[in-house]
Amino acid sequence: MSEPESAPAGRADSGDGGNDDARVIGLHGDSGAFRLLLAANPLPMWIYELPTLRFLEVNDAAVGLYGYSREKFLTMTLADIRPAEDIAILRRSVASRREVLERSGTWRHRKADGRNIDVEVTSHLLEWAGRTACLVVVQDVTETRRLYAELARRVLYDEGTGLANAAFFTDRVASAIARRSRPRPPGGDGAVGVVVVGLGSLDELASTAGDEVVAALIAEAGRRLSGACGEADLVGRLSGGRLAVLFEGRDTDDVLRFAGSIADQLAAPFGVAGWGQLAVPVWVGVAFAGGGDDAAAVVRNATWAMRHAPGDGDSDSDGDGRRLAVYDHAARQEAAEVERTGRALEVATAEGQLRLHYQPVVDLGTATVSACESLLRWARPGFGLVTPDRFIPTAERSGLIVEMGGWVIDHAIAEAASWPERTGLRPKVAVNLTVRQLRDEALVERFARACEVSGLAPSSVCAELTESMLVSADDRDSYRALSGLRDTGVEIAIDDFGTGYSSLSYLKRLPVDVVKIDRAFVSGLGVDPADRALVEAVVNAAHALGLRVIAEGVETGRQLDELRSLGCDAAQGFLLARPAP
Secondary structure, three states: OOOOOOOOOOOOOOOOOEOOOOOOEEOOOOOHHHHHHHHHOOOOEEEEEOOOOEEEEEOHHHHHHHOOOHHHHOOOEHHHHOOHHHHHHHHHHOOOHHHHHOOOEEEEEEOOOOOEEEEEEEEEEEEEOOEEEEEEEEEEOHHHHHHHHHHHHHHHEOOOOOOEOHHHHHHHHHHHHHHHOOOOOOOOOOEEEEEEEEEOOHHHHHHHHOHHHHHHHHHHHHHHHHHHOOOOOEEEEEEOOEEEEEEEEEOHHHHHHHHHHHHHHHHOOEEEOOOEEEOOOEEEEEEEOOOOOOHHHHHHHHHHHHHOOOOOOOOOOOOOOEEEEEOOHHHHHHHHHHHHHHHHHHHHOOOOOEEEEEEEEEEOOOOOEEEEEEEEEEEEOOOEEEOHHHOHHHHHHHOHHHHHHHHHHHHHHHHHHHHHHHHOOOOEEEEEOOHHHHOOOOHHHHHHHHHHHHOOOHHHEEEEEEHHHHHHOOHHHHHHHHHHHHHHOOEEEEEEEOOOOOOOHHHHHOOOOEEEEOHHHHOOOOOOHHHHHHHHHHHHHHHHOOOEEEEOOOOOHHHHHHHHHOOOOEEOOOOOOOOEO
């Protein structure tokens, strides 16, 4: 018999055919050597007749693996050891002798007890007792394939939820981005969107209910999320309580609508055995792949959006525990700059990068300097002298403002104590406060200690706070701090008056000595009669309460003349003097 030709890869066969190097073996049924080799081989082997697929011979290893007796085997055909769903393929494939014989591979066989096993088969043509037959060698790879599958599951999927793990999820995002770069049909959006969902309060829940309860809650959240997604959408677990969904080829509006619905899916309490119904806050972040974005960047962007989604009290929150944000590159760049600023501020005080400039306040009656307002500057390496509007908000949010504010109090009072000897003048020194400082219980003691150490009388010190601070701060905090400062002899001034939407009742209730009219009203003097009327009303009301009035932002002689005519006590602005060290 001639050597078979090679068959094209991928063609169907019976699963019991030979490989591309198969040789036709010419043997006779009475070959004792071959029978001995067949019987003694540790691998399951058999010979079957090609036309009928009937078994002609089996060895003991095959009997042991499949569970049929040798006698039973010899009454059966190949179809009897194939699962029912594979029979049609087997019948079709035997129509071509070449397809049957010339491919090795992994197939399913059925044992006597009904269980299916995975086997690798190799076949050779031969003549057996004058019949055209096929020799088959079988290796059971069921356990090997199970171990491979388990390994793949552990490598690709999260053990706690069964969802795609972070590495697999990111890899799938990369594949989606690669497909997006290919030409798309007209009208196809081809958007690649990633939605990251964060479950909150898990640390607190773990401390009270335990890690197992948290794990059960996360698993249930994963099931809900998977149930809400389509078959083409991939759901994954990134880490901890962060889940993610990959959307490919959907319209961006569809992704955004779905992101909103995800919050609804997870807003309902989770039923956890032994703990009843547990509800946790949910944050949702959305990001879309843009030009040049890699998979890791898109996932990071969606995570960033989730972490910066508004809270319950924020204006963009719907107030029912859901938070949703879409990634914004400009916002992230701004946040990154704020973070860099915050890190740089952490060492600014210790490394001597803070500076104080002073702007005089001129008494309009005597034309003398009655006070100097201390203004903080930051000599940030590589940025030059930075003004407070660019770093005070960051310091306020981070809490560094208390340390920096303490530095200002100490240094401003110490420098003011040296002014009489250096200049012959004794103006007050004004120090600006923030809301965080106003709530600091050590604030009054800080002022008192600075005055004691420097020798400057507290009556030569003025603490300034803006009108908006009084509106945002708790009245009890404000009154306690201001009363404490006033009791030590420190003067209290309300800065930027007229911009905080407060009423004059604040001036009556709080221990205040000075009102500073905001530059927004001063700038209109001599131009806008309404501004003149407002300034006049503030001056008259303050004087009626026994308070002095200072006008800020004076830049023209006309403004100065108007202020004198209205009876304003003092003025401050570039017309009179700019801030200087």
